[in-house]
Amino acid sequence: MGWLRLFFLYPVSLYQGTAFPFALLFNYLCSMDSFSTHARHLFLLAGGGALALAAMGSFAVLVFIPALGTVVLIYSLGPQEVHRWAFFFQMSWQTLCHLGLHYTEYYLQEPPSTRFCITLSSLMLLTQRVTSLSLDICEGKVEAASRDIRSRSSLSEHLCRALPYFSYLLFFPGLLGGPLCSFQRFQARVQGFSSVCPRYSFWTFTWKGLQILGLECLMVVMRRVVSAGASLADCRQLQCIYVMWSTAGLFKLTYYSHWLLDDSLLCAAGFGSEFGESPGEEGYLPDADIWMLETTHRISLFTRKWNQSTARWLRRLIFEQGRAWPLLQTFAFSAWWHGLHPGQVFGFLCWALMVKADYLIHTFANLFIRSWPMRLLYRTLTWAHTQLIIAYITLAVEGRSLSSLWLLCNSYNSVFPMVYCILLFLLAKRKHKVN
Numbered sequence: 313m314g315w316l317r318l319f320f321l322y323p324v325s326l327y328q329g330t331a332f333p334f335a336l337l338f339n340y341l342c343s344m345d346s347f348s349t350h351a352r353h354l355f356l357l358a359g360g361g362a363l364a365l366a367a368m369g370s371f372a373v374l375v376f377i378p379a380l381g382t383v384v385l386i387y388s389l390g391p392q393e394v395h396r397w398a399f400f401f402q403m404s405w406q407t408l409c410h411l412g413l414h415y416t417e418y419y420l421q422e423p424p425s426t427r428f429c430i431t432l433s434s435l436m437l438l439t440q441r442v443t444s445l446s447l448d449i450c451e452g453k454v455e456a457a458s459r460d461i462r463s464r465s466s467l468s469e470h471l472c473r474a475l476p477y478f479s480y481l482l483f484f485p486g487l488l489g490g491p492l493c494s495f496q497r498f499q500a501r502v503q504g505f506s507s508v509c510p511r512y513s514f515w516t517f518t519w520k521g522l523q524i525l526g527l528e529c530l531m532v533v534m535r536r537v538v539s540a541g542a543s544l545a546d547c548r549q550l551q552c553i554y555v556m557w558s559t560a561g562l563f564k565l566t567y568y569s570h571w572l573l574d575d576s577l578l579c580a581a582g583f584g585s586e587f588g589e590s591p592g593e594e595g596y597l598p599d600a601d602i603w604m605l606e607t608t609h610r611i612s613l614f615t616r617k618w619n620q621s622t623a624r625w626l627r628r629l630i631f632e633q634g635r636a637w638p639l640l641q642t643f644a645f646s647a648w649w650h651g652l653h654p655g656q657v658f659g660f661l662c663w664a665l666m667v668k669a670d671y672l673i674h675t676f677a678n679l680f681i682r683s684w685p686m687r688l689l690y691r692t693l694t695w696a697h698t699q700l701i702i703a704y705i706t707l708a709v710e711g712r713s714l715s716s717l718w719l720l721c722n723s724y725n726s727v728f729p730m731v732y733c734i735l736l737f738l739l740a741k742r743k744h745k746v747n
Contacts, residue, residue, distance in 0.1 A: 323367070323426060323430065324367070324430055324433065324488050324489060324570070325569070325570055325573055327363060327366060327367045327430075327488055328488055328489060328573050328574060328577055329573070330366075331359070331363055331484055331485065331488075331577060332576070332577055332580055334359055334484065335484075335485055335577050335578075335580035335581035336580050336581075338352070338355055338356070338359075338581050338582065339580060339581060339582050341355070342582060349502060349503050350472070350475070352502045353475045353476055353478075353479040353502060354475070354479075356479045356482075356483035356484060356485075356502070357475070357478055357479045357482055357483065359483070359484035360479075360482035360483050360484040360487045361376075361482065362484070363484045363487055363488065364376070364434070364482070364487060367427070367430050367434075367488060368427050368428075368430055368431045368434065369427045371425075371427050371428050371430075371431040372431070374405075374409055374431050374435065375431060375434050375435060375438060375482070375487075376482075377405070378401065378402055378405045378406075378435070378438060378442070379438065379442075379478065379481040379482055380478075381401055381405075382398055382401070382402065382442045382445075382446075382477070382481060383474050383477045383478060383481070385397050385398050385401065385446075386398075386445075386446075386449065386456050386477060387456070387470075387474065391449050391450055391452070391456070392450060394446045394449050394450055394456075395443070395446040395447050395449070395450040398442055398443065398445075398446035399442075399443055399446065402438070402439050402442045402443065403439065403648070403649075405435075406432075406435050406436065406439055406649075407648070407652075409431070409432055409435055410432065410651040410652065412428075413428070413429075413432060413651065414651075414652075414653070416428075417713075418713075430488065432651070433488065433489075434487055434488055436649060436650075437486065437487070437488070437489065437490075437492075438481060439649065440492045440622070440625050441480060441481055441486070441492065441493075441495075442481065443625075443629055444492060444494055444495065444625060444628075444629075445477070445480065445481075445495045447628065447629065448494065448495055448496065453496060454495055454496065476499060476502075479498075479502075480495050480498050480499075483498070484581075485577050485578045485580075485581040485583060486578065486583075488574075489570060489571075489573070489574035489577075490574035490575065490577060490578045490599075491574070491575060491578065491596065491597055491598055491599050491620070491621035492597075492621040492622065492624075492625050493578065493583050493596075497583065497596065498583070501582050501583050516579065517576060517579070517580065520572055520575070520576045520579075521576070523572055524569050524572050524573055524576075527565055527568050527569040527572070528569055530565050531562065531565045531566060531569065534558065534561055534562040534565060535562060537558055538558050538559055538562050541554070541555060541558065542555055543555065544556070544559075544707075544716075544719040544720060544723060545719055547723070549724055550724060552723040552724050552725055553700070553724060553725055556700070556703050556704060556707055556720075556723070556725045557699070557700065557703050559703075559707060560702070560703030560704075560706040560707055561703070563706050563707075563710055564605075564706065567600075567619075568600050568602055571598070571599040571600040571619070572600055574599070575598045575599065575600070583596070584596060597620045597621045597624060598620065598621075599619050599620055599621055599622070600620075601617045601620065604617045605617050605618060606699075607695070608695070608698065609691045609692075609694040609695035609698055610670055610674060610694070610698065611666050611667055611669075611670040611698050611701060611702070612667050612670045612671060612674075614698060614702060615663070615667055626642050626645070626646060627642070629645075630642045630645045639664055639667060639668060640661075640664050642664075643660040643661060643663055643664035644660070644661070644664075646660050647659075647660040647661070650709070651712075653712035653713065654712065654713065654714045654717055655708045655709055655710070655711045655712040655713060655714075655716060655717045656708075656709050656712060658708050658717055659705045659706075659708035659709035660709065662704075662705055662708065662729055663705050665729075665732070665733060665736060666701055666705070666729060666732050668736060669732040669733065669735055669736035669739075670732070672735070672736060672739040672740060673694075673732070673735055673736075673739065674694075676739055677690055697728060697731070697732075700725070700728045701728050701729055701732065703725075704720070704725050704726075704728055704729055705729075707720050707725075708720055
């Protein structure tokens with residue numbers, strides 16, 4: 313079961329690749345004055361509907377229903393009530409769908425449909441857009457066109473005013489992946505679009521394509537290494553550390569490649585960073601900062617840079633709203649959002665402890681380590697330890713099931729998070745005494 317997410321990411325990448333020509337077509341059409349804002353919204357919405365049906369089949373209705381429900385809530389409720397009800401409705405719907413996956417995997421003991429897994433992934437991304445939009449309305453950043461669904465306006469007028477919301481929630485470049493695009497940015501691009509310099513666009517996409525190709529080649533090598541070696545079920549002692557590192561490396565390479573493809577699709581459609589920012593607009597943030605992720609010696613920095621747009625969304629939605637234990641609330645919600653599988657609950661709670669320990673360890677080290685040779689040694693050791701802890705968390709989250717989690721916890725790999733847990737206890741106790 314631990315490989316399920318890897319398997320369904322490949323067809324997702326395939327569908328994202330087929331959407332690429334349509335993104336370029338949208339980019340080209342937007343440079344024409346005859347292509348109105350209304351037509352742009354319809355193009356994005358129709359593309360999203362077609363992509364959903366192609367990738368999810370009949371399961372696409374599980375994405376269409378909450379999108380429709382969200383628009384109804386926006387038109388029916390006041391700005392201060394929208395976020396609470398939209399959050400409750402969307403997370404309840406997503407949780408019911410995740411429970412269906414639990415039932416298939418753990419009760420029926422059957423592999424779930426690939427289309428259903430793609431649908432769940434799309435629902436998670438829809439949750440981001442729904443809650444981001446509802447928060448914008450609640451905070452006054454976005455003004456809903458009308459909140460009286462019973463007004464005397466005709467049905468066609470209601471649909472025209474609701475079209476931007478439908479288009480945003482289901483637009484095809486962000487349906488199956490990609491960094492979270494705020495509604496403000498989405499509207500700014502649709503309403504005031506200008507085509508990018510062809511030469512700049514060509515070199516941008518060429519560079520991204522070379523990066524994806526390089527990652528795919530590395531993935532082939534890593535897949536052969538992982539397949540030829542032992543697994544956590546039959547590894548011996550220190551060999552389990554190598555098994556964990558190589559398997560987690562394959563997962564990370566898969567995500568990096570997928571995120572770069574998603575980012576390229578958004579850029580091709582005109583929602584990327586190279587088009588500049590509008591005043592008051594939430595900046596574009598790509599998900600993958602590979603160099604920073606692979607070189608940092610701090611778990612807290614890795615956490616902020618891993619899937620960056622999601623990290624920013626979680627910070628805004630949970631961390632900044634939480635009054636008590638905001639860090640724990642954020643990681644607990646992340647486990648809920650991912651589906652509440654046993655490995656995910658353990659992995660995200662472990663991650664929260666590691667981030668807390670990271671802050672205390674590095675604060676303490678900065679006070680007492682002065683010479684550059686000791687700092688170099690310290691950075692090297694903490695880099696290796698950070699990479700191994702992240703590998704441990706990755707296998708816990710991606711393994712998901714209790715059996716996979718049991719194998720991981722019973723291996724030598726548990727030493728690495730245990731060291732940080734002990735240091736967290738000792739340094740927290742020391743800090744308390746000092747205070």
